[in-house]
Amino acid sequence: MTSDHLSRTGFRRAALGRRTGCNIETIRYYENIGMMPDPPRTAAGYRVYDETHVSRLRFILRARQLGFSIEEIRGLLGLVDSGSQTCAEVKERTERHLADVRARIADLARIERVLSETVTKCSGENVPECPVLEALTPRPVLA
Amino acid sequence: MTSDHLSRTGFRRAALGRRTGCNIETIRYYENIGMMPDPPRTAAGYRVYDETHVSRLRFILRARQLGFSIEEIRGLLGLVDSGSQTCAEVKERTERHLADVRARIADLARIERVLSETVTKCSGENVPECPVLEALTPRPVLA
DNA sequence: CCTACACTCTGTAGTAGCTACAGAGTCAAG
DNA sequence: CTTGACTCTGTAGCTACTACAGAGTGTAGG
Numbered sequence: 299m300t301s302d303h304l305s306r307t308g309f310r311r312a313a314l315g316r317r318t319g320c321n322i323e324t325i326r327y328y329e330n331i332g333m334m335p336d337p338p339r340t341a342a343g344y345r346v347y348d349e350t351h352v353s354r355l356r357f358i359l360r361a362r363q364l365g366f367s368i369e370e371i372r373g374l375l376g377l378v379d380s381g382s383q384t385c386a387e388v389k390e391r392t393e394r395h396l397a398d399v400r401a402r403i404a405d406l407a408r409i410e411r412v413l414s415e416t417v418t419k420c421s422g423e424n425v426p427e428c429p430v431l432e433a434l435t436p437r438p439v440l441a
Numbered sequence: 442m443t444s445d446h447l448s449r450t451g452f453r454r455a456a457l458g459r460r461t462g463c464n465i466e467t468i469r470y471y472e473n474i475g476m477m478p479d480p481p482r483t484a485a486g487y488r489v490y491d492e493t494h495v496s497r498l499r500f501i502l503r504a505r506q507l508g509f510s511i512e513e514i515r516g517l518l519g520l521v522d523s524g525s526q527t528c529a530e531v532k533e534r535t536e537r538h539l540a541d542v543r544a545r546i547a548d549l550a551r552i553e554r555v556l557s558e559t560v561t562k563c564s565g566e567n568v569p570e571c572p573v574l575e576a577l578t579p580r581p582v583l584a
Numbered sequence: 585c586c587t588a589c590a591c592t593c594t595g596t597a598g599t600a601g602c603t604a605c606a607g608a609g610t611c612a613a614g
Numbered sequence: 615c616t617t618g619a620c621t622c623t624g625t626a627g628c629t630a631c632t633a634c635a636g637a638g639t640g641t642a643g644g
Contacts, residue, residue: 312591322592323632331630342639344592356579364577365552368630378574385571389563392573396556399549406546409508413539420532428528430535431521434503435496455620466603469623474601485610487621511601 308346318355325355333358333372365399451489461498468498476501476515508542 315322328334334354337345354375361371373391377383412433419429458465471477477497480488497518504514516534520526555576562572 310592321632324630326594327631340639342592343594344639353578357577360577360579362630363552364556365549374574374577381569383569383571383574384567385563385569385573386565386567388571388573389560389565392556392560392563396553396560399553399556403546403549403553406508406542406549409506410539410542410546413507413535413542417532417535417539420528420535422529422532424527424529426524426526426528428526428531430528430531431517431526434500434507434517436499436503453621464603465621467601470602483610485621486623487610505601 307348310347311345314347314351314355317352318359320355320359328355328358331368333368333375366395370395450491453490454488457490457494457498460495461502463498463502471501474511476511476518509538513538
């Protein structure tokens with residue numbers, strides 16, 4: 299690695315992955331779908347990253363950790379990139395996402411309740427009859 | 442539709458879909474991946490279903506509603522099909538799945554907490570500064 | 585100078601669980 | 615004999631990655 303090819307602060311994909319905890323294939327994926335900018339290249343075609351890429355990737359990763367979809371993140375990044383973001387707009391988007399998260403929790407909580415209630419009815423013995431299987435086997439409509 | 446081709450109780454894909462609330466493409470998908478048996482066919486190649494298919498499909502759909510994965514359902518069906526199911530075995534599998542559901546709830550609850558706490562800090566005004574964006578923008582390590 | 589090794593490049597395929605479509609065939613009723 | 619509703623098949627699309635093959639690059643050690 300010569301300092302001709304990588305500027306004093308530049309580094310490559312593996313280093314970006316190491317600094318952010320991101321899989322290096324994922325970095326390329328984010329570039330392909332336009333979430334990360336196409337970085338400059340060395341003469342040999344190697345990507346060269348700097349601190350701006352670290353920041354942007356961390357933003358994306360943190361948003362993913364908070365359950366934002368790629369499209370939601372793309373929207374947030376678009377606002378920030380254009381400098382047109384306002385707290386009002388971001389708050390609204392976050393509240394929409396939050397509603398979605400709460401809906402998913404409600405779904406899972408319903409599942410959790412049914413499963414845990416059913417499982418308590420299980421004898422846990424070596425018999426073929428099982429309340430779980432009965433719950434999965436809908437009874438005839440008229441019986 | 443002649444009664445030569447469809448036995449007295451037989452019906453086709455759209456009818457099976459209607460009776461179970463299942464998308465007809467999904468039925469074919471379950472057959473392709475071996476969750477549903479290949480049904481008999483008419484001379485023209487049309488699938489012919491009966492009540493056994495209704496039961497099995499309802500089992501699958503109900504299990505999906507309870508969050509079981511296709512592979513988990515395949516396992517349960519395998520037990521039932523071989524007649525070797527015991528309450529002990531089914532209970533164990535259900536508890537493993539339940540643990541998974543609870544882990545997913547915990548993940549989402551953590552997300553919900555962070556998002557809702559952050560959103561309460563939002564002024565919601567037409568200013569560019571936003572606590573949500575700050576939460577997504579990791580501060581420098583030494584500052 | 586050569587080789588070994590670590591890294592990078594690209595395109596592509598696989599994961600889960602469906603869902604949808606194109607283009608062809610079938611069947612019964614009007 | 616046409617219309618319309620159904621069916622058939624293979625295949626592609628969706629989300630968000632992850633992994634691999636096969637080729638190229640750059641550097642350190644011998």
